Amino acid sequence: MSPVLETRGLDKSFGSLAVARNIGIALPRGVRYALIGPNGAGKTTLINLMTGMLHPDGGQIMLDGEDITALGPEERVRRGLVRTFQINSLFPHLNPLEAVTLTICERERIARTWWRPTSDYRAAIDEAYGILDSLMLGPVCTRETRELPYGQQRLLEIALALATRPKVLLLDEPAAGVPREESSELFTAITSLSQDITVLFIEHDMELVFRLASRIIVMVGGGILLEGTPEEISADPRVREVYLGGAHG
Amino acid sequence: MTPTDPATAAPAPTAPHPHMAAQVRWRTVEYVFWLATLLPFVVAPDYLALASQIAITALFALSLDLILGYAGIVSLGHAAFFGFGAYAAGLVSKWGWGEPLSGLLIAGLAAGLLGYLMSFVIARFRHLALIMITLGFGLLLLEAANSASGLTGGADGLQGVKMWPVLGLFKFDLYGFTAYWYALIVLFVFFLMARRLINSPFGLSLRGIRENPVRMRAIGAESGPHIRKIYTIAAFMAGVAGAVLTQTTETVSLGVLDFQRSADILVILILGGAGRLYGGLIGAIIYMIARDWFSGVNPQYWYFPIGVLLIAVVLFLPNGMLGGIAQLIDTVRGRRWFGWLTSPPPWLRSGSKP
Structure with a gap:
């Protein structure tokens, strides 16, 4: 192969x-x-x-x-071809749900639309939540990233990478x-x-x-x-x- | 109520869809704010001219908030677009077309085009380099307007601006009655646009660029096109704000391009709270009223108390007044009550955003 x-x-x-x-x-x-x-x-x-x-x-x-x-x-x-970082490289003032949704919107090329609210893109949000939930970040997905414990920030590193498929x-x-x-x-x-x-x-x-x-x-x-x-x-x-x-x- | 108690910890915020939808929903305090903007008509009819100045400044601050507060693009020359729009609106009227709404659109498009051209440079730099570039660009435009006195009137200002009545019905009056509601409606329309924009996927990407441009690349997002787009939109808005100033005062002076104006608008945004939709609006209200009041008390040294105010805000409320209020609400709700007492929040210690 x-x-x-x-x-x-x-x-x-x-x-x-x-x-x-x-x-x-x-x-x-x-x-x-x-x-x-x-x-x-x-x-x-x-x-x-x-x-x-x-x-x-x-x-x-x-x-x-x-x-x-x-x-x-x-x-x-x-x-x-996607990477994560040895030193956390996250979006401190976004919450995990926003960060992963952002990644999915960029992947799906809907990040250019500015006249529709993000909440209308239910599929993207569902997918984001699914990824976070699979990495045990579901319960904290609406807390700001900078407030999360270090271990959870490491998981978010992986979540962001996974959201790019x-x-x-x-x-x-x-x-x-x-x-x-x-x-x-x-x-x-x-x-x-x-x-x-x-x-x-x-x-x-x-x-x-x-x-x-x-x-x-x-x-x-x-x-x-x-x-x-x-x-x-x-x-x-x-x-x-x-x-x-x-x-x- | 403690955050650890599962019964009292709000269950809703972790649900993804309600959380995202809640960001879009209008809050009561927003309705109150916009209703309160009508108060000058009733409470202070003598101050309508000041009120329209505030509305214009608020729109200008809102446009800076889009690039600085949301996308993290620093600018010390934002007056360039304000002034460009102001002159464009003035010239259109001077050349015989005094219809306000189309004049507004023309001025906005002119400033937007300038912003679009400029954005190709802006998108390549960050931080200190951006400060220098925008500063230089602003000074350049000011001197260009100064030397092209045949077109702009130079230091004497642009004469001969005559506006037709709005919609052919409402003349701009001496008391600023038409001026205020005209400026207020323009502000509200662009506020609605900005509000929609920041809650969209595009707005989310802008915040991503502000937070971490390196990571944006690593998730496959190109920041350049986003930056060019928001810069163009912000320039358009700033141009419209300048145009409203021209139309409501029927004159244009070099002051619209002045460095002072770029600096003031930055001060206003920081006072109110950058990256919060209402930051520029609240900042404009406080700053303009304070300036009016202080210059009445002491016409010579009115900038002194403004300086004190700015230092106090940056020291104690690094996220601006709105940031301070948000912090206070968090505290009162008990989320960080004990944490607050036992260990001071990071902004008290370092005063810087991470």
Whole structure:
């Protein structure tokens, strides 16, 4: 089966610092990938390259067999390549219902209409509420985002991404900063994502990685060291040396 | 009543459809407000000229609120569109067409066109750069009007503006009776339009741009077209406000393009509360009445108390007077009563929006 997202020979340097070296990965549909590696390995840079927030110096990005390297971030999202942020990037003074409805209105291209109230678009609101409810945000959907506990804001990050109907979802440390006792809702949310969606997530928490990922990509120094199943990765001596060994003893 | 008690915590607000519908519904206080705008006819017939100035300023502030309060686009040169509309309306009349309503439309379209052209620049910048660009643009237009004295009358002002009666029936009188209801109706019509706009999906997107333009891109939304559209609409409205000033006073001076006017309208919006539909309206009422009153008390230093008022509002009510009232209502309803006492709300500590 052809991959839904593929990169070929991606390169990116900031001055003399190579942050991406010849990155080639191919993600088949519906697979859960974890992207791991020590700090500064270029994981977030790779996500920025794939989503168009950075332009590569060389190489190609293919989504569903189409070259999207030249497209802007908005256009890539419209085609189904969507990300969340490591540091919450939400709409503080909107409530979750408004934020997700906004995303759906933009997706459906009804965001240009200014003569009809948003409340007339009942299907969009129903869909927004459905997404929020599936992420256990239903009861708080009318509270302002900035008032929500941190864990719920992390869930809203995912809700916004889901509202764009992604084919590929790139989660940048979805559980970053969430206390362990609050993270179970987040795990549930990620495991129960539709199997049509391909997920690539960056995560430092190895327990989470081994629980959620069916395949793991290890990055070191801007390049890909290894790709394989969790068993292969944890057994590999090189990985132990650069990552697991150092960080988790 | 505590928010944790499920029996007393209002069940309705979490239901999505009633929540969204409630934002559109007219509240009692809104009916009261608009009925109160008729009071000057009865209570203060000597002040109708001031009242029409307030209505014009309110419309101007409302147009700034659309771009600044809702879309987060800063402008220190909004008088450019006000003045452009004012001159357009004046020239149309001077050249022999004194019909007010079509004059209003022509002036609005002229200012809207200018706004549309300008919006391509505006959509590319934010924050400090925008302040500089709008400021420069405003000054540029002022000097252009000053030097083109053959067209605008320069520093002497535009002479020869003669308005025909509104609808061929109501002459603009010396007491400002026609002027006030004319300005009030124009304000109300555009208020209805703005109200509809901010409650639409487009309005929601504008708030998204204000809150987080980076995230807008990441949900697949292009901010540029939205910004261009609202900027054009706001310029149109500002132009109409300027036109009403021309038509009701039958004169245009360079003051309509002055930097002072751009600064005043910003002050008015901040006083009243930006990003709240009534902020500009309340701000205009307070500011204009305060200015009238203070300049009566002390014609030389009337700006002093205004400055004090502005500092006080920004320090203690960073979301403007309407924001302060909303906070007070929340407090009285008990939502944050204890939180308020135990830990001061963030706006008291930092005074800045997150």
